[in-house]
Amino acid sequence: MERHDAIVIGGGVIGTSIACHLARFGAGRVLLLERGQLGGGTSAQSSCILRTHYSVRENVTLAQASLAVFRDLPGYLEDAEAECGINRCGLMLVAPAGARADALRETLAVQRSMGIVASEIDIGEARRLHPLLDLDDGPVIGWEPGAGYADAHMTLSAYARAARRRGAILREGVAVTGLLRAGARVTGVLTASGPIAAGVVVSAQNIWSRELAAWLGIDVPVAPSRHAVITFEGPTPYTSRLPVVMDWVPAGGIYFRSYGGKQVLVGDTGDGVPLAAPDTTQADVSLDHVADIGEKLARRMPAFANAGLATSWTGVYDVTPDWNPVLGPLPGIDGLHVAFGFSGHGFKLSPTVGRIVAQAALGLPPDHSLAPYSIERFAAGRRLVGGYGASVVS
Numbered sequence: 001m002e003r004h005d006a007i008v009i010g011g012g013v014i015g016t017s018i019a020c021h022l023a024r025f026g027a028g029r030v031l032l033l034e035r036g037q038l039g040g041g042t043s044a045q046s047s048c049i050l051r052t053h054y055s056v057r058e059n060v061t062l063a064q065a066s067l068a069v070f071r072d073l074p075g076y077l078e079d080a081e082a083e084c085g086i087n088r089c090g091l092m093l094v095a096p097a098g099a100r101a102d103a104l105r106e107t108l109a110v111q112r113s114m115g116i117v118a119s120e121i122d123i124g125e126a127r128r129l130h131p132l133l134d135l136d137d138g139p140v141i142g143w144e145p146g147a148g149y150a151d152a153h154m155t156l157s158a159y160a161r162a163a164r165r166r167g168a169i170l171r172e173g174v175a176v177t178g179l180l181r182a183g184a185r186v187t188g189v190l191t192a193s194g195p196i197a198a199g200v201v202v203s204a205q206n207i208w209s210r211e212l213a214a215w216l217g218i219d220v221p222v223a224p225s226r227h228a229v230i231t232f233e234g235p236t237p238y239t240s241r242l243p244v245v246m247d248w249v250p251a252g253g254i255y256f257r258s259y260g261g262k263q264v265l266v267g268d269t270g271d272g273v274p275l276a277a278p279d280t281t282q283a284d285v286s287l288d289h290v291a292d293i294g295e296k297l298a299r300r301m302p303a304f305a306n307a308g309l310a311t312s313w314t315g316v317y318d319v320t321p322d323w324n325p326v327l328g329p330l331p332g333i334d335g336l337h338v339a340f341g342f343s344g345h346g347f348k349l350s351p352t353v354g355r356i357v358a359q360a361a362l363g364l365p366p367d368h369s370l371a372p373y374s375i376e377r378f379a380a381g382r383r384l385v386g387g388y389g390a391s392v393v394s
Contacts, residue, residue: 004031004169006361007189007198009176011036012043013152014339014346015204016159016170017354018361020077022202023166025362030168031198033191035175035208039156041280042206045315046347047229047267048155049244049257051091051147052116055107055386056324056394058372059345060114062352065368069351070150073158076351079165082158085151089258090243092130093142094300100248101140103387108142118144130243132236132301149244149257152347159354179215179336186335200361202337207278207318209340216333221378222326222341225272225317228285229265230293234307237262246393247300254296263310264301266293269392272317285312319343322383323390327353328360328370337361338375344392 006027008019011034019032034040050070052063074082095101104120111118121143123135129143160170180188180195188197203212207224244257246269253269290309298305320326320341327339339357342349356366372384388394 001195001197003197004029005199006030006202007196007200008032008202008204009189010034010204010206010208011038011170011172012041012204012206012346013039013046013156013159013350014206014342014353016156016163017350018202018204018339018357019168019170020159020163020166021354021358022361023163023168025358025364027358027362030163031196032163032168032170033174033176033189034170034172037172038160038170039153042316042318043152043156043347045229045280045313046152047149047255047257047265048152048347049091049147049149049255050086050348051144051244052111053091053093053107053118053142053144053147054393055103055110055388056384057110057386058384059324059349059394060110060116061368062349064114064116065352066349067146073155077158077162079158079162082162084155084158086148087150087240087258088146088148089241090129091144091147092126092243092245093144094133094135094139094245094247095142096137096139096248104140104142106387111144116144117146118142130245132238132242132303133245134300134302147244155347155350184332184334186333200335200337202339202357202361204339206340206342206346207280207316209318209338210278212338216330218330220340221320221375222318224275224278225319226275226279226283226314227267227272227317227344228289228312228314229267230285230290230312231259231263231265231310232294232297232304232307233263233310234304236303238264245300247296249296249299252296254293256297264297264304264307266297268293275316278316280316283314285314317342317344321378321390322385323392323394324384325349325353325373326375327357327373330375
């Protein structure tokens with residue numbers, strides 16, 4: 001039987017980061033198995049926004065450490081060719097007066113208490129930073145100048161190259177169909193090509209994590225949800241110098257950023273469309289949805305009132321009940337660690353999540369505690385929910 005010291009299931013941005021860090025921490029023979037192509041699932045559909053603005057302090061901690069890695073990926077990976085395409089254009093948060101504005105101010109205060117540059121700015125300063133915005137409704141405005149966005153393909157490629165450079169094997173087109181067990185201990189995986197033994201298995205299966213329920217006979221609190229992303233192009237370019245914007249307009253929130261240097265990429269911050277089963281194939285984005293998002297965008301940016309639809313695509317989140325991930329071991333099961341349920345946070349947290357999950361899987365003390373992200377929090381009534389509630393900014 002083929003044997004390895006560690007096996008990672010899933011070749012997205014989280015799985016490749018875990019494999020990279022397992023190899024970095026001396027795990028021995030590391031094998032990553034991806035059912036399709038590396039980065040061919042939900043990672044390829046990410047909007048790739050980088051920010052530390054979360055109302056859950058533990059998320060701020062992970063995002064802060066991750067953003068530091070994105071800012072110097074070549075140095076962190078010890079690879080002069082490693083790139084992530086980072087654009088530190090800043091993040092502007094626009095909230096109507098009331099509960100959302102209160103949560104915004106509280107979150108900015110948490111960020112500042114952790115040494116992050118984040119502040120409330122007045123409308124005049126906001127217009128200077130982003131001349132295209134209509135702010136006549138008098139919103140409360142937050143500003144995180146160190147935020148921005150990056151590129152998923154470049155980032156994943158950097159993780160994969162770093163993993164391979166340290167001896168890890170990354171295999172595409174190999175679906176894991178089950179787990180090898182010896183009593184309560186996971187000892188490897190089953191594939192169509194046969195069993196593969198391992199000292200430790202790490203599942204980074206994303207929206208396919210419910211397969212663990214069948215393999216282990218446990219409840220896995222995660223559900224797939226489809227979200228649409230739309231790009232518009234108008235006579236006024238949305239350049240890469242303009243900030244990322246998260247706008248909680250009264251009828252529902254949107255976020256937007258530059259795309260291709262002149263188009264604007266827009267997504268909504270809602271719950272998305274629940275799916276009965278994992279499905280990363282592209283779905284139609286209805287003209288009604290395009291019109292709704294376009295109307296919200298034009299309300300905040302009149303220069304795009306007559307913008308045309310450039311393109312659209314769909315992505316799928318692996319959503320947990322509190323919109324935060326499950327990380328680490330599962331109760332009563334040895335030899336298995338998990339990383340799932342990122343609910344849209346995965347890309348921005350991937351450097352630090354890969355690091356601490358690898359550390360925990362190898363029995364090393366993790367740089368940041370995984371305890372808040374335990375699967376047991378749901379049954380124990382310890383959900384990770386801050387001022388924004390359960391959402392993409394929780």
